Amino acid sequence: AKWVYSFGDGKAEGQSSMRNLLGGKGANLAEMSNLGLPVPPGFTITTEVCTWYYDNGRQYPQELKSEVQAALDAVGALTGRGFGDPKNPLLVSVRSGARASMPGMMDTVLNLGLNDVTVEALAEGAGDPRFAYDSYRRFITMYSNVVLDVEHHAFEEALEHYKETKGFNLDTELGAEDWKHMIGLYKKIVRDEHGSDFPQGAEDQLWGAIGAVFNSWMIPRAKKYRELNNIPESWGTAVNVQAMVFGNMGDTSATGVAFTRNPSTGERALYGEFLINAQGEDVVAGIRTPQDITEKARIEAKSEKPSMERAMPESYAELVRIYGLLETHYRDMQDMEFTIESGKLWMLQTRNGKRTAKAALRIAVDLAAEGLITEEEAIGRVEPAALDQLLHPTIDPKAERKVIASGLPASPGAATGEIVFNSEDAEAARKAERKCILVRIETSPEDIHGMHASEGILTTRGGMTSHAAVVARGMGKPCVSGCGTIRVDYKAGTLTVAGTTLKAGDKITIDGSTGQVLLGEVKMLEPSLSGEFATLMSWADKVRTMKVRTNADTPTDARAARNFGAEGIGLCRTEHMFFEGDRIVAVREMILADDVEGRRSALAKILPYQRQDFVELFTIMSGLPVTIRLLDPPLHEFLPHTDAEVQDVAKSTGVSEEKLRRRMTELHEFNPMLGFRGCRLAIAFPEIAEMQARAIFEAAVQAAKETDAPVTAEIMVPLVFTQMEFDIVKARIDAMAKAVTEETGATLSYQVGTMIELPRAALRAGDIARTAEFFSFGTNDLTQTALGISRDDAATFLGAYTQKGILTADPFISIDQEGVGELVRIGVERGRAVRPDIKLGICGEHGGDPASIGFCQEVGLDYVSCSPYRVPIARLAAAQAAL
Ligand code: PEP
Ligand code: MG
Numbered sequence: 001a002k003w004v005y006s007f008g009d010g011k012a013e014g015q016s017s018m019r020n021l022l023g024g025k026g027a028n029l030a031e032m033s034n035l036g037l038p039v040p041p042g043f044t045i046t047t048e049v050c051t052w053y054y055d056n057g058r059q060y061p062q063e064l065k066s067e068v069q070a071a072l073d074a075v076g077a078l079t080g081r082g083f084g085d086p087k088n089p090l091l092v093s094v095r096s097g098a099r100a101s102m103p104g105m106m107d108t109v110l111n112l113g114l115n116d117v118t119v120e121a122l123a124e125g126a127g128d129p130r131f132a133y134d135s136y137r138r139f140i141t142m143y144s145n146v147v148l149d150v151e152h153h154a155f156e157e158a159l160e161h162y163k164e165t166k167g168f169n170l171d172t173e174l175g176a177e178d179w180k181h182m183i184g185l186y187k188k189i190v191r192d193e194h195g196s197d198f199p200q201g202a203e204d205q206l207w208g209a210i211g212a213v214f215n216s217w218m219i220p221r222a223k224k225y226r227e228l229n230n231i232p233e234s235w236g237t238a239v240n241v242q243a244m245v246f247g248n249m250g251d252t253s254a255t256g257v258a259f260t261r262n263p264s265t266g267e268r269a270l271y272g273e274f275l276i277n278a279q280g281e282d283v284v285a286g287i288r289t290p291q292d293i294t295e296k297a298r299i300e301a302k303s304e305k306p307s308m309e310r311a312m313p314e315s316y317a318e319l320v321r322i323y324g325l326l327e328t329h330y331r332d333m334q335d336m337e338f339t340i341e342s343g344k345l346w347m348l349q350t351r352n353g354k355r356t357a358k359a360a361l362r363i364a365v366d367l368a369a370e371g372l373i374t375e376e377e378a379i380g381r382v383e384p385a386a387l388d389q390l391l392h393p394t395i396d397p398k399a400e401r402k403v404i405a406s407g408l409p410a411s412p413g414a415a416t417g418e419i420v421f422n423s424e425d426a427e428a429a430r431k432a433e434r435k436c437i438l439v440r441i442e443t444s445p446e447d448i449h450g451m452h453a454s455e456g457i458l459t460t461r462g463g464m465t466s467h468a469a470v471v472a473r474g475m476g477k478p479c480v481s482g483c484g485t486i487r488v489d490y491k492a493g494t495l496t497v498a499g500t501t502l503k504a505g506d507k508i509t510i511d512g513s514t515g516q517v518l519l520g521e522v523k524m525l526e527p528s529l530s531g532e533f534a535t536l537m538s539w540a541d542k543v544r545t546m547k548v549r550t551n552a553d554t555p556t557d558a559r560a561a562r563n564f565g566a567e568g569i570g571l572c573r574t575e576h577m578f579f580e581g582d583r584i585v586a587v588r589e590m591i592l593a594d595d596v597e598g599r600r601s602a603l604a605k606i607l608p609y610q611r612q613d614f615v616e617l618f619t620i621m622s623g624l625p626v627t628i629r630l631l632d633p634p635l636h637e638f639l640p641h642t643d644a645e646v647q648d649v650a651k652s653t654g655v656s657e658e659k660l661r662r663r664m665t666e667l668h669e670f671n672p673m674l675g676f677r678g679c680r681l682a683i684a685f686p687e688i689a690e691m692q693a694r695a696i697f698e699a700a701v702q703a704a705k706e707t708d709a710p711v712t713a714e715i716m717v718p719l720v721f722t723q724m725e726f727d728i729v730k731a732r733i734d735a736m737a738k739a740v741t742e743e744t745g746a747t748l749s750y751q752v753g754t755m756i757e758l759p760r761a762a763l764r765a766g767d768i769a770r771t772a773e774f775f776s777f778g779t780n781d782l783t784q785t786a787l788g789i790s791r792d793d794a795a796t797f798l799g800a801y802t803q804k805g806i807l808t809a810d811p812f813i814s815i816d817q818e819g820v821g822e823l824v825r826i827g828v829e830r831g832r833a834v835r836p837d838i839k840l841g842i843c844g845e846h847g848g849d850p851a852s853i854g855f856c857q858e859v860g861l862d863y864v865s866c867s868p869y870r871v872p873i874a875r876l877a878a879a880q881a882a883l
Pocket of ligand 1: 777781
């Protein structure tokens with residue numbers, strides 16, 4: 001095998017299509033070299049070396065050493081320097097680079113190759129000893145931290161102490177001699193903490209750094225990141241070794257990051273930050289506040305510091321030229337890192353930039369409008385699940401805002417929660433089902449689990465490209481960063497701002513779209529959707545072949561779903577209506593009744609409520625199909641549970657407490673999910689189904705009259721496992737239809753169908769389809785019954801199952817295609833064989849899960865049905881599935 005791929009001087013052994021082998025960074029460095037862009041020469045050690053390393057007890061393949069040496073020689077030849085050469089040293093950076101980007105998760109070492117001798121040569125060559133010592137002290141701290149495990153703060157404390165004694169405020173005030181002095185101190189710290197001297201040999205340094213990058217693949221934060229982002233461990237990381245270019249060589253040098261479009265809004269404009277006389281880590285770490293790239297951004301931010309456009313016009317022009325080239329080449333928004341060394345611009349990285357859902361939409365639509373991609377490609381550019389971000393609430397503009405501070409609008413959306421100051425507390429709050437805002441001075445990759453557990457993130461330091469901002473945008477969580485007026489005291493567990501002190505547990509609201517921090521809870525507004533959203537959805541609607549309906553039980557749900565483009569109701573769970581308001585009293589009366597007569601009189605009280613519910617649903621859906629399911633859950637759920645409730649119910653129903661308790665005992669079930677539910681209820685107590693059928697038909701007549709739109713009622717029988725159950729219930733429904741037709745003289749258009757949510761029903765779908773006019777796959781129950789895993793109790797052990805790889809995902813979230821999916825397939829085939837025009841849909845939770853929607857397309861369902869907020873997700877996922 002070939003383990004090392006070189007790049008530089010307008011050519012490369014690799015290219016962008018080789019990202020599996022070279023990692024994202026390595027592949028794109030090669031591609032940029034091939035494009036003739038200014039890239040410092042270097043080489044990539046492949047991800048296969050990483051895999052080999054872990055497969056062989058952390059050893060390297062034998063040929064690696066000589067391949068690295070040859071590649072180093074080539075870099076030396078291109079730069080006119082020698083690695084470890086005391087007179088003319090080649091210095092390099094060593095960076096990780098996995099297939100999928102894992103920002104900040106793994107380690108980087110800069111300025112490698114410096115030692116007590118080469119630092120003097122660097123000083124001489126640059127004519128600037130301060131720059132050389134500054135680079136060397138950076139190298140010692142970084143290398144010691146990453147490779148030798150010496151904690152960063154040991155160095156920081158020594159520096160702070162020195163600055164204090166000298167009366168310095170800023171690092172930039174330290175001169176060559178000061179840094180030289182610090183280097184002495186740093187080397188002593190390394191000796192004390194690490195137990196041996198800082199390595200002087202360039203070769204030793206290099207292999208130490210390469211080993212550290214490979215080792216960092218397995219550190220906890222990297223593992224956690226992979227887990228959250230579904231990145232397989234087997235991918236491994238590549239290592240990129242590249243000739244150093246220096247952004248810290250004085251005022252004609254700089255370093256920065258830029259996006260070709262705004263990653264928050266998608267606006268088409270160069271967007272980013274840079275720092276003069278600095279190295280890359282300074283920008284990311286948020287130690288100094290960076291400057292804007294464009295003059296326009298500077299004016300908008302009201303910044304005093306000059307923009308790159310003004311301060312370095314030639315480098316800016318070069319960056320503009322390159323960004324246009326890269327966008328056209330990659331046909332997507334790029335996230336670039338660059339360094340300017342003494343006026344010359346060098347590209348250190350480019351990749352498809354991470355972006356918010358809002359930006360993803362706008363960029364996809366704009367790129368299509370600009371002709372860079374097709375409409376179909378635009379559809380594929382937006383991740384359906386990410387649309388969730390757009391559907392999140394924002395702060396009501398009319399609400400009173402007690403703004404206590406302002407930071408950067410790092411990730412859009414608003415969130416309220418109690419203050420927590422560390423990730424452990426965030427997780428604890430989440431476990432206790434309390435919403436929290438994670439407040440940190442700055443976040444580091446270790447905070448990833450805490451960010452995940454919180455509703456939003458607030459930091460007091462760091463810019464738009466800081467760790468907190470990048471990660472929050474990726475997660476779709478609101479984030480305000482760099483809120484410098486807030487003082488956080490971790491020890492005391494308080495934050496102080498403008499004379500107010502808040503403690504952990506106090507409520508705050510953050511607005512990630514404006515950067516504001518507000519006191520307490522604030523009224524939120526439902527999201528409104530942008531023009532790009534409508535455009536992309538219209539493109540999606542053109543290509544998708546499955547319909548998208550909604551699961552809605554109330555008029556509010558139904559209206560929200562219509563706004564999101566639902567094409568009907570796929571599931572109305574009528575039992576949810578039974579809990580509304582005071583109708584529960586009549587429901588309880590019905591359950592407690594001793595005989596049919598008693599039940600009928602209670603049902604008569606429920607009928608008008610149900611009818612009115614259905615009239616509203618039919619009206620909102622004006623003409624679109626509405627599937628109403630007969631009552632499903634176990635009756636005991638409607639009964640009281642605590643003593644106080646029992647007394648209450650006894651009073652309101654006029655039944656004695658004693659009788660009530662007896663009835664509760666009678667109705668008690670050991671396994672309610674497999675008990676007296678679904679159509680079993682309609683078979684034992686047909687009057688319940690009759691009342692519901694009457695309510696539906698009368699509502700259909702009324703709604704048709706009032707709205708002038710035809711009503712298509714689909715009545716659905718739950719939990720059947722055999723045709724006979726279905727036929728018995730259907731006969732009651734048909735009889736009721738006939739009765740209502742005779743009473744009203746109206747003609748009714750309706751269908752009767754069934755849920756397929758038991759394995760036996762899927763197997764016997766051929767029989768059931770003889771009389772059932774439609775099937776809706778209830779994959780919640782079908783998953784529960786096929787896997788024998790209770791949908792209510794799975795959480796305790798499912799984690800262990802996904803961790804061990806027994807299940808790749810929670811089967812209640814993403815359909816188990818092999819098992820449950822096979823049952824669906826069988827149901828589809830056998831049902832269609834008997835009734836070719838049978839209407840087939842899905843209404844389990846999987847109807848809103850993009851991967852499951854792909855599966856639904858594959859098996860040929862006519863529609864999916866999902867909760868209202870998932871309708872846009874389903875429309876887009878269905879379009880992607882159809883392409
Ligand atoms: C199902 O079982 O998938 C379904 C939609 O019904 P419910 O969730 O109400 O049991
Ligand atoms: Mg069900």
